Every structure is written in structure tokens, then in C-alpha cells.
Amino acid sequence: MHLATTAVLRHSSLFAVSSALLTLAPFALADDVSPNGDRRLGTVTVQAAKLTDVQAAKAKLDEVAGGTSLVTQAEVEKGRSATLEDTLAYQPGVYAQAAGGNDAIKISIRGSGANTSPGYFREGTKFLFDGLALTGAGGTPYELLDTQGLNYTEVLRGANAFEYGALSLGGAINFVTNTGLTAPGNRIKVEGGSFGWQKETLSTGGVVGDADYYVSIDNSKRDGYQDFTYTKAKGIVTNFGYRFNPKLETRVYLRYREEYHENSGALTLAQLKKNSSQTNVATRDTRADSTKRGSTWVGSKTTYTFDDDATLVAGVVYHDYPQILSKKSTVNPNYWDWRDINYSLNYSRNDDLFGLSSTSTVGWSSTEHVRAGVRTYKGSKDLDILQKQVSYDGSFDHVFSVGNDLGLTDRLYLATGVSAINIKRDVDVSFSDRANTSGLPNHYRYDEWKLAPRIGLRYYIAPDVQLFGNVSRSIDPPSSWSISGSGVTSNYAKPLVPQAANTVEFGIKGKSGIFDGSLALYKSWIKNELLTVEVLPATSTSAAVNSTSNATPTIHQGIEAGLSTRLWEGANGDTLNWRQAYTLNDFHYENDPRFKKNELPGLPKHIYQAELQYQFASGFYAGVNVRSASSTAVDYANTFYAPSYTLWGARLGFDDPGKTWQVYLDLKNLTDKDYVTAIAPSYDAQGKDTAALYPGDGFGAFTGVTYNF
Structure with a gap:
């Protein structure tokens, strides 16, 4: 078993x-x-x-003494499934919002990477496919973070992602791919809607003897709500499995994707209210864009089950993700060349320890740049004037972890664990057309070990309801490129060190009667938090200059609440369901010399989402939804805020009980509300209306048809 x-x-x-x-x-x-x-x-x-695979995954997440959740792709696809904004909706503690409609969305869990703007690599959260790392020493590239080929998504907040070797404040998000067992047969899906959005998906899966296969290809494009935000992408996802015998099985995964998109432009509040679909002058003149020429992620995972039911899982990933930033622009085009190799090895066994049930785990994971670097050119058609060249080869994160889950009684379980992480950042500025005035060498190397212990308890007050609590430490290393990025600055101003956080979390989760939900409260004391700020905004002749630095001590605390309620069930099987998610984000300085106890910019303090849906036994469904967010600090001085907003939506469709047809209509932002989806943080706006606000989409209607055969 x-x-x-x-x-x-x-x-x-x-x-x-x-x-x-x-x-x-x-x-x-x-x-x-x-x-x-x-x-x-x-x-x-x-x-x-x-x-089922989903039920087994949910049961495993329930064994974690802390905040976790699972999202089935079948539920997501009852409406638009364009970006991870759609996949991660209704997840407490998770902020996922698109700016410009492309995959470069802003994602933050518990404030991780809260003040980074959209369009950059994701930081502060570890991303995986099928338990194998996507995130590396440079953070997480976003072009593979689409919704293609998924069966379900696991969200493990904070140190609750211990199993995946994730030591970051945000935890981990694990995307699990369909197999020939979970998605047999052929599928055609066509979607379209407002802002010129189109998406076509073809997939097939099946079982042949001891092997199974799943292949999905897709193609999409969007003209954009905001001016100059055109995007197009195409890709393939495959999953091949083979069972050699009852004890040995293996899987091989492949994800390949090409993407091109123009970048969203930040507006002032006055510009947003006048015409939120416009862009700023700098974005219009420079036509800043990003080209992913072809990112390849290929991985393998082999599982061996011993006679005593202990398991050993070995994984390896090769990740090649080149990109060109601002290729069409006349302002500092950047050519990035990234190649990572990722390894993992996990051993798990069940025993009786002193007469108590015990599950022990030992894990090792490694993510390393085998080749990584950037060349920055002065804007010209021939790209013959090199301004800066930086290499990050050899930078890595190695994590070794040991954990145990001990059943003290039939209802009380103790989870303990410790992780050791070896962080190396090797940065070599081999050329710069600016003199190095930083006082630091052109070749910088950071190599250090850190420890991250964890202890947690869970107590079952009912068979499916548990109280939980945990104390943990998390480590967030700086991304390799943030130490010396692609800009034309002469060099890094000050070496970055990993941020470290001590976190206390407690809450309740489970299901009882008509209720299914969770409630978690947490508080993190953070030292050297990695904060990002826009030093200089973009102009028609120069790119924006952003800087990352270690902050004075900060506090992240909050509430994460999610609840699904079956309000009514008819004799014929019809149901009326209400799901809700509330997040309190209270992130501030502990006592900064300049900013005192100011709020950190980047995220709304309060976020509420809800949907009321009527599900007919015949397969039809219809519902209304709402998303409400409080104001968001734009600058560290807290003199300028993006306004609060409330958005209404509706979705309806038909999900054939025979699983042959699915049709949906998804209506977004019914009142055509002007609102801010992300911000570019600044030090001190001095109360002025600053061009730092990324607009969200206006009213949109989206539809899709799926045929399975």
C-alpha cells in the first residue's frame, strides 16, 4: 500500500x-x-x-502540520485557464496577479518577493514539476509557468514545503502533470475571448502494457488590454512512464516552450483613472519586450520500493532557458544564457519506534548553474557595442534534510526535521564599460552553510479535523543575477547575503459535515530580508534601474483562511456551494532607522475572494464571484498608495457527466473597474502621484469548448 x-x-x-x-x-x-x-x-x-492520484496527494498534504492546499485543474478549467492567476485563485496566502496578460505574473506567498515587479524571475518560492525542481540559483524563469498539461497543483506555504527541500519563506508550489492513467484518450480544446486572446490545445494519453504516455501541445496569443502588451506562446508537455516490475518504475518528463511578449507599462493614478488601457511614454517609445527562444526542461524520476515498503526516489533535471530582453528596443538589449542541472534523492520508510508509528525521511537536492551569464549591449541594430558581461557559472544550492513523523498517540503526531543548505554564488564581471567604483572585486564569491530546523505538532480532534502548530527557520538565498544584474551599472554596490526567518504558525484544517477548510495564523521574524526597489524609472532613452539589498529586521505576519461550504443539496443531486478565501498580509519593518515601522510596499493588506456556484446534477453550473483588495503601499516611506478595489465576475458552463464535452463562459470585471494589479516600489514618492502602477484588465468575456474522444 x-x-x-x-x-x-x-x-x-x-x-x-x-x-x-x-x-x-x-x-x-x-x-x-x-x-x-x-x-x-x-x-x-x-x-x-x-x-485517485488527487485523493492520495490531498491525504499526503493533510499529514503536514501546517498550511497546505491542493488545486485540481478540472475545477480551474470550469473557467478561463490562461495564466497561473487563474490556477492559484482562491488560495489563501497566495498572491498571483498578471500584468499585461503574459506568464510573467507576480506571485508571492507570505510576502516572499512581495516588492518585485512583474516581468522578473520569481523569487522567494520554490517551483517544481512532479516533485522535480524548476527553481535554481537564479530564481524561477516564468515561461514554463503556464497551465498546460496539469492534473493538479500543490501549494505548501512556508516551511511546510520541507519535503521538497524548499527553505524559502514562501514555501513551494508543485505542479503535477497528467499521465496516461489520469488523462487517457484524446482531447481538443479551443478557447478565445476579449483582448484578442486565443488558445488551442491538443492532447492524447493512454496505456500500452506496462507503459503509459501523455502528450499535450498548445498555441496561444493575446493582443492585450493595455497598449503594447502583445504576447504569443507555444509549447509541448510530455510524460512517459514505465513499470519494470512491482518494485521499480520510472518516468520521463519534457516541457518545451517558446514565448514572446511586450512588457506592461506602469502608470500614474491619474493616467489609470483617465484611460487604464494606455501605456507610458517610455514603454511606447522603447517597445521593451522579452523573447524566450525556446526553453527546455527535461527530467526523470525513478522510484524503487523495497521489501519493507520503504521507497527511494531519484530525480535529475536538465534545464536550458535562453532569453533576450528588449530585442526590438534601442535601450540596452540583454542576452541571457542559462543552463541548470538539478538532482534529487529521497528515501522514506515506515517503522515502529519505541512502539510508536514512525515515518522517517532523508533527502538531498541540488540546483546548479552549469552555464549562466548575461551580455548587455548599447542599443543598436548590429549589437556590436558591449557594455557589460557577467557570468554566474557554478552558483548552486545544495540541500540535505532529515525528518521524522512520530505518532505519539492515535490522535497526536510530532514532526521534526532539520535541513542543511550549502549556498554558493559565483559572480564574475568580466567586462564593464564603466569603471568599478564600488570598492569590491570584479569577481565575487559567496560560499556558506546554513541550518534550518523545524518542529510541528498535529492533533486530530475528529477523524478529519486537526489542530496544528509548528516552529521553523527558513533561508532565502539571493538569486545569482540580483548580485550583479544586467544593467549598465559599474558593479554591485554591496554583497548580498541570504535572508533568514524564524516563524511560528498554528491553526486548524479539515472537513466536517458541509464544511471543508483551513485557518492558519503565522508570524515571521526576518533578518536581512531581500527587498527590491526601482532606483530610476525607465525613460525613452534608458531602461529602468532596479536594486536589491538586505534590509534591517522586518516582520511578516498574517492570517490565511479558506472555507468551502455546501449550502444546499437537492434530492436529485443539485448542490449550492460557497467557497471563500481571506488573506491578511501584515508586513512591516521592525524598527528601521529611516522608515521606522512602515509597511513594506508591494501587496494589499487584505484580500478576499469568494464564489457562489450552483451545480446541476445534469452537468450545468452557474455562479458569481468577487475579489476585493485593500490599498497597497507603493513606496517604503508610505506616502503613496494604490487604491483598493472590488471586482465582480460570473462563470457558467456545462460539464458533460459522460466526460465528452465541456463548455464554459467566464466573465471578468463585470463593472469594468479600473484597478491596480501590481506596483513598482520606490523609496520615497513624497506623496506624489508616481508612475508605478500596473493596470489590471477591464471587462472581459472568455469562452472555451473541449471535446474528448
Whole structure:
């Protein structure tokens, strides 16, 4: 029996199985009589229903003493599924918003990377595909962060992502790909809607003997709501599995994607209110863009199960992701060349320790630049004037972890663990047309070990309801490129060091009756938080200059609440469901010499999402939804705020019970509200209306049709 299945039976199913045995025992005694008249106990076979992959994953997440959640792609695809903004909606603690409609969306969990603008690599959260790392020493490139080929998505907030070797404040997001077992047959899906959005997807999957396969290809484009935000992309996702014998199986994954997009332009509040679809002069004149010429992520995961049901999982990934920034622009085009190699090895076993049930894990993961660098040119058609060349070869993150989950009683479990991380950043500025006035060498190397312990408790007050609490430490290394980036500055001003946070978290999660939800409260004390600020805005002749630095001590604390409620269920199977998600983001300085206890810019303090949906037993569904966010600080001095907003939407469709057809209509921003989806943080706006606001989309209507055969 798989570990995830064991986890489910340990609690709710254990009660069901016990009840079944007690119910069936009298009938067994009555029905079995020997030839000499003696009554004998008959054989009773109780077989638990086989869990689906989603159910097994959910059960495993429930074993984590902290904030976790799971998103099924089937639920997401009841509406538009264009970017991760759609996939990660209704997830407490997660902020995912697109600016410009491309994949370069802003993603933050518990304030990780809160003040980075959209369009940059994701930082502060580890991203994985099928448990194999996408994130490397340079952060997370975004072109592969699309929704193609997914079965479900796991969200593990903070140190609750311990299993995946994620030590960052934001935790981890693991995207799990469809297989030939979970998505057999052929599928055609066509989508379209406002702002010129089009998307076509073809997929096929199946099982051949001991092998299974899944292949998906897609093509999409969008003209854009805001001026000069055209985007187009195409890609392929594959998943091939083979079972050699009951103990040994392997899978090979491939993701390839090409993407081109123009960058969204930040506006002033006055410009936003007058015409939120316009762009700024600098973006219009420079036509800043990003070209992903072809990113390849290929990985393999092999699982061996020992005679005692212990498992060993070995993984390897090669990731090649070149890109060109501002290729069409006359302002400092950048050519990036990235190649990573990622390894992982995880061993897990179940034992009895001092008569108590015990699950022990040992893990190792490594993400390393085998080739990484950037060349910055002076804007010209021939690109013959080199301004800066930087190499990050050899930079890596190595993580070794040991953990244990001990059943102290039938209801109380103790989770302990410690991770050791070896961080290396090797930065070589081999050429710059500016003199190095920083006082630091052109070749900078950082190499250090850090420890991150964790301890947690979970107590089951009912078979499917648990109280939890944990204390943990997280480590966020700076990305390699943030130490000396692609700009034309002479060199890095000050070496960056990893940020470290001590976090306390407690809450409740589970399901009971008509309710299914979670509530988590946390507080993190952070030293050397990596904060980003726009030093100089973009102009018609120069690119924006951004800087990352370590801050004085900061506090991140908040509330993450999610609740799904079945308000009504008819005799014919119709249901009325209400799901809600609320996030409190309270991020501020502890006592900064300049900014005192000011709020950190980048995220709204309050975010609420809800949807009321009526589901017909026949497959039709219809619902209304709302998203409301409070104002957002734009500068560290807290003199300028992006305004609060409330957006209304609706979606309806038909999901054929026979699984042949699916049709949806998704209406966004029904009132055509002007609102801010992301900001570019500044030090001190001095109360002035600053061009730092990225507009969200206006009213949009989107539809899609899926045919399975």
C-alpha cells in the first residue's frame, strides 16, 4: 500500500473499516457452519476503495502540520485557464496577479518577493514539476509557468514545503502533470475571448502494457488590454512512464516552450483613472519586450520500493532557458544564457519506534548553474557595442534534510526535521564599460552553510479535523543575477547575503459535515530580508534601474483562511456551494532607522475572494464571484498608495457527466473597474502621484469548448 493511502486509512478510513468489520461479523458467524454442526467464524474481506492520484496527494498534504492546499485543474478549467492567476485563485496566502496578460505574473506567498515587479524571475518560492525542481540559483524563469498539461497543483506555504527541500519563506508550489492513467484518450480544446486572446490545445494519453504516455501541445496569443502588451506562446508537455516490475518504475518528463511578449507599462493614478488601457511614454517609445527562444526542461524520476515498503526516489533535471530582453528596443538589449542541472534523492520508510508509528525521511537536492551569464549591449541594430558581461557559472544550492513523523498517540503526531543548505554564488564581471567604483572585486564569491530546523505538532480532534502548530527557520538565498544584474551599472554596490526567518504558525484544517477548510495564523521574524526597489524609472532613452539589498529586521505576519461550504443539496443531486478565501498580509519593518515601522510596499493588506456556484446534477453550473483588495503601499516611506478595489465576475458552463464535452463562459470585471494589479516600489514618492502602477484588465468575456474522444 502506498504511503499516501496509508495516511488516509490511519484516520477517517480507519473508523469506516472498523465499523464495517463490526457490522459484518454477526453475518459471518451465522453463515458458516461445519459438517459436524460446529459454528465457525467466516472469512470477511474488507477492501478500501483505490484512491485517485488527487485523493492520495490531498491525504499526503493533510499529514503536514501546517498550511497546505491542493488545486485540481478540472475545477480551474470550469473557467478561463490562461495564466497561473487563474490556477492559484482562491488560495489563501497566495498572491498571483498578471500584468499585461503574459506568464510573467507576480506571485508571492507570505510576502516572499512581495516588492518585485512583474516581468522578473520569481523569487522567494520554490517551483517544481512532479516533485522535480524548476527553481535554481537564479530564481524561477516564468515561461514554463503556464497551465498546460496539469492534473493538479500543490501549494505548501512556508516551511511546510520541507519535503521538497524548499527553505524559502514562501514555501513551494508543485505542479503535477497528467499521465496516461489520469488523462487517457484524446482531447481538443479551443478557447478565445476579449483582448484578442486565443488558445488551442491538443492532447492524447493512454496505456500500452506496462507503459503509459501523455502528450499535450498548445498555441496561444493575446493582443492585450493595455497598449503594447502583445504576447504569443507555444509549447509541448510530455510524460512517459514505465513499470519494470512491482518494485521499480520510472518516468520521463519534457516541457518545451517558446514565448514572446511586450512588457506592461506602469502608470500614474491619474493616467489609470483617465484611460487604464494606455501605456507610458517610455514603454511606447522603447517597445521593451522579452523573447524566450525556446526553453527546455527535461527530467526523470525513478522510484524503487523495497521489501519493507520503504521507497527511494531519484530525480535529475536538465534545464536550458535562453532569453533576450528588449530585442526590438534601442535601450540596452540583454542576452541571457542559462543552463541548470538539478538532482534529487529521497528515501522514506515506515517503522515502529519505541512502539510508536514512525515515518522517517532523508533527502538531498541540488540546483546548479552549469552555464549562466548575461551580455548587455548599447542599443543598436548590429549589437556590436558591449557594455557589460557577467557570468554566474557554478552558483548552486545544495540541500540535505532529515525528518521524522512520530505518532505519539492515535490522535497526536510530532514532526521534526532539520535541513542543511550549502549556498554558493559565483559572480564574475568580466567586462564593464564603466569603471568599478564600488570598492569590491570584479569577481565575487559567496560560499556558506546554513541550518534550518523545524518542529510541528498535529492533533486530530475528529477523524478529519486537526489542530496544528509548528516552529521553523527558513533561508532565502539571493538569486545569482540580483548580485550583479544586467544593467549598465559599474558593479554591485554591496554583497548580498541570504535572508533568514524564524516563524511560528498554528491553526486548524479539515472537513466536517458541509464544511471543508483551513485557518492558519503565522508570524515571521526576518533578518536581512531581500527587498527590491526601482532606483530610476525607465525613460525613452534608458531602461529602468532596479536594486536589491538586505534590509534591517522586518516582520511578516498574517492570517490565511479558506472555507468551502455546501449550502444546499437537492434530492436529485443539485448542490449550492460557497467557497471563500481571506488573506491578511501584515508586513512591516521592525524598527528601521529611516522608515521606522512602515509597511513594506508591494501587496494589499487584505484580500478576499469568494464564489457562489450552483451545480446541476445534469452537468450545468452557474455562479458569481468577487475579489476585493485593500490599498497597497507603493513606496517604503508610505506616502503613496494604490487604491483598493472590488471586482465582480460570473462563470457558467456545462460539464458533460459522460466526460465528452465541456463548455464554459467566464466573465471578468463585470463593472469594468479600473484597478491596480501590481506596483513598482520606490523609496520615497513624497506623496506624489508616481508612475508605478500596473493596470489590471477591464471587462472581459472568455469562452472555451473541449471535446474528448
